[in-house]
Amino acid sequence: MTIKTVLIVDDDQDVRFALTLLLTHQGYQVYEADSPTACKLLLKEIAPDLILLDLNFTQDTTSGREGLSLLKTLVPQKLKVILMTAWACVDLVVEGLQAGAVDFVEKPWDKTSLLQKIKRQRSSVETYEQYQEPWVAESEAMKQLERLIQQLAITDANILITGENGTGKSLLAKHIHQSSQRTEKSFESLNMAAIPETLFESELFGHKKGAFTDAKFDRKGAFQRAEKGTLFLDEIGTLPFHLQPKLLQVLENGSFTTLGADETVKADVRIIAATNADLDDAVEQGRFREDLLYRLNTFTIEIPPLRERKQDITPLAMTALHQLATKYQKPVPELSDSAIKKLVNHVWLGNVRELNHVMERVLLLSDGSEVLAEHIPLSSFKKRSIKSELIPELSLAELEMKRIVYVMEKAEGQVSIAAKELGISRNALYRRLEKYQLAEEYE
Structure with missing residues (x-):
């Protein structure tokens, strides 16, 4: 599917005019927005195949912060974005590409090159899927994880994926979907941290035309789009507490009501959630509902950090x-x-x-x-101000285990005291005691 409609987002009227003239002559249907705000409003009315996005607007003319901020709201919607900037530099371009842009052009643009870059693009879904991170499982840790995935994927059990930032939790969710019996159906992904509170119900459950001021047409929510497929809820730990009952309700009874509608809709959706937060600790602190956690973590999979899978x-x-x-x-x-x-x-x-x-x-x-x-440009880092020769040549897991043993002995086996000194919750400490087979020693 080739590109047919293009949205130009640039605060320079001359730039928009020149691009509109060029692209219209090539047969594209062109829309214009002069600011990030105008872009967001227009996207409620149209669904362009491609967005040409300037990086600099009113705040400044060099940093690209406004454009990058808008980009990060467009990518979760699976919108294809080509960046434009008159201040091209490697760092800014790479940051934009890492955030999800599919390409970039430098102003003033070369007409032939720009048109070629547009023609190379295909449907948004195709490109989004094509350049996902590769799934690699060569290390023993990942081979064990793969065996677990193959056991769980064929079930419809809800799964909670935990792990550090950047470990590939969204990729793992997609891999589980592809290994499941739902693979022929849709895989929908929502970043919970990116959903404004006022749009939460609309994003998840959809809305009818006229349901609220800006609802100018019917819109399917994530549960409807993922029907008989998989719904991936990323960064679930960021979901505001007062909105959690709305998600819990559909997980408990398998049904929901579209905003502005009267009928209840049944949902046949497999839920995979992900977080890098300690949800047990969040439950203890009253920031996350325990009953919602139990609905999400029928099985919990922890994806190891890259340093543990060399x-x-x-x-x-x-x-x-x-x-x-x-x-x-x-x-x-x-x-x-x-x-x-x-x-x-x-x-x-x-x-x-x-x-x-x-x-x-x-x-x-x-x-x-x-x-x-x-x-190879690698960032340097320093671990506190401890001399390297004082650190034993142990793995991070071994260092963690030794630290836990030391603190538990110092606390005379009292988990609450030890957890407080370690800066983690009691449940998190209990899990680590189980992980390192230390639980029986401190019963």
């Missing part, structure tokens, strides 16, 4: 390079032994997301030849 680093990096080379139509460079060593030895605090970010920089700056260690 065997996956090289295949992840190579696969990312190949996918990005296809996206940007560039030759695929080879990773030298020194580059691989540098990648494997790095502590990936940003996990797979950070690795993909680094490989995108490598690809964009590459001339297609071999990638050496010095070509």
